Every structure is written in C-alpha cells, then in structure tokens.
Amino acid sequence: MDDLTEMLKGTLEGCVLEIIGSEETYGYAITRRLNELGFADVVEGTVYTILLRLEKNGLVQATKRPSGQGPPRKFYSLNEAGREELATFWAKWEYITTRIDRLKEGGR
C-alpha cells in the first residue's frame, strides 16, 4: 500500500497509546508492532517523536531498564490521563468512521 502518511496523521498517536495501554513496552518494539500490523512504512523516528510528545503531555510514564541485548530500553505505561486520552481517541475514531462510511454509501 503506497503512501499513507497523510491519512495516518492524528491516528498514529492513538495507535501508540493503544499499544502501550495493552502492555508496558518500548519504542523499538512499538515500531515493530506497527510494522507487523500493516503500517509497514512507519519508521522509528516517527514513533520516538510520538513517545516524546506523549511524555511531554503527561499521558505516559517512562522507566528506563537495561536490555541485555543492546542499549537500555525506555518502557512506557499509561497513566490516568493517558487512559482518558485513549478513550476519547476511540470515541473520535468511531465518530469519524461512521460518518465517512455513511458518506461512502451515498448516504445522508
């Protein structure tokens, strides 16, 4: 699938939140997860900028831990604000997809 970047704007951050919400994890693994989900062109730089933004906005908590196979990993988990943000993300997603699908069906 060719260039999806514009369409991913605003949704990729939510995807990262969802991944973190389901399991405490770190940037490199999140990138791999997104790639295997089908977002093949998402690169590390993108994920890290999202993670730094989430941290700056106080939606996640970060802990650095040694890795055993490379440099130390920075593990992220959602805090209360992050869980709320995730919920509103899914609400928005639901809202938009229903409207657009309605439009697609020639709907009113």
Place this chain on the structure above:
Amino acid sequence: MDDLTEMLKGTLEGCVLEIIGSEETYGYAITRRLNELGFADVVEGTVYTILLRLEKNGLVQATKRPSGQGPPRKFYSLNEAGREELATFWAKWEYITTRIDRLKEGGR
C-alpha cells in the same frame, strides 16, 4: 464532538472528492454538506483550500456559473484523474480502517 482536525487530515480531501464525484457542486454547498454529515466544525476556508489544491493537481474541472442568489458559483466535477484518485482514497481508507479495527480488538 470536540476537535477532530488532526484526525481529519488526509481524509477530508477524499470526502470532498466523493461529494464532487456524486454530483457536480460548488464550495459553499460542499461545506454545508460536510457540516450536515457531522463534520460540524469544517469551515469554508478549509474547503476552498482543498478545492484549489484539487484544481492545481488536475483532479477536477471547474466552471463558473451565475447564481441568482449571490455571487457566481464555481462548480466542480471530477475528471479521469480525479476518479482514479478517489478510488485509491477509498482503498487506503479500507486498508487503514481494517488495520486499526484489528488493533482495537487487541488483535494481531
């Protein structure tokens, strides 16, 4: 529904293409249509910038016609390139929504 702007990036252009594709129409009416579809905060400025972009990229054809109740209207219709772009838009949309819904279901 509060601020959807970031999530609409990349999709709004496709919505406009779809609207034009189903009926030759003009900017002001497209804005109203989007608003009644549920995209309440989309304003005229946004739609006009999209229309100018579509025109610049050679995806639509524009014709100015007198209105009878205001200044002349600029009617848009899709050309062949526009119809192709619309098709790839829906393909991308399908692709992304299935992946994200899969992620949402905790899926893999």
Place this chain on the structure above:
DNA sequence: TAGTGGTACTCGGTAGTACAAAGTACCAAA
C-alpha cells in the same frame, strides 16, 4: 581484534494539511 549487523534512542529540519482570520463581493428583505 576489527568489522558487521541487530538493537535502541535522540535531534534538527522539512513538507503537507486543516484552520483562523480577514477581506471582497453579490443580492434580497427589513
């Protein structure tokens, strides 16, 4: 022991998009 490749994070700059804001202009009705 030097080199290679996989793991892991950071940072500065760029392009694209929706939006805000202000302006222009036409017309009908109060």
Place this chain on the structure above:
DNA sequence: TTTGGTACTTTGTACTACCGAGTACCACTA
C-alpha cells in the same frame, strides 16, 4: 441603508509524520 445570507480568495499559523544523521550498546565472526 443596513443587515444577513450567499460565495470565493488569500495570508499566516499550528500540528503532525517523516527524513536523515548521529550516538551507543552488544553479540557474533572472519
């Protein structure tokens, strides 16, 4: 004559994903 609805344009801004380059740790191997 002023208001309000219709209709388009233009300039500037904020936000986001991406690119590219850099740093650094570790295991394996020739």
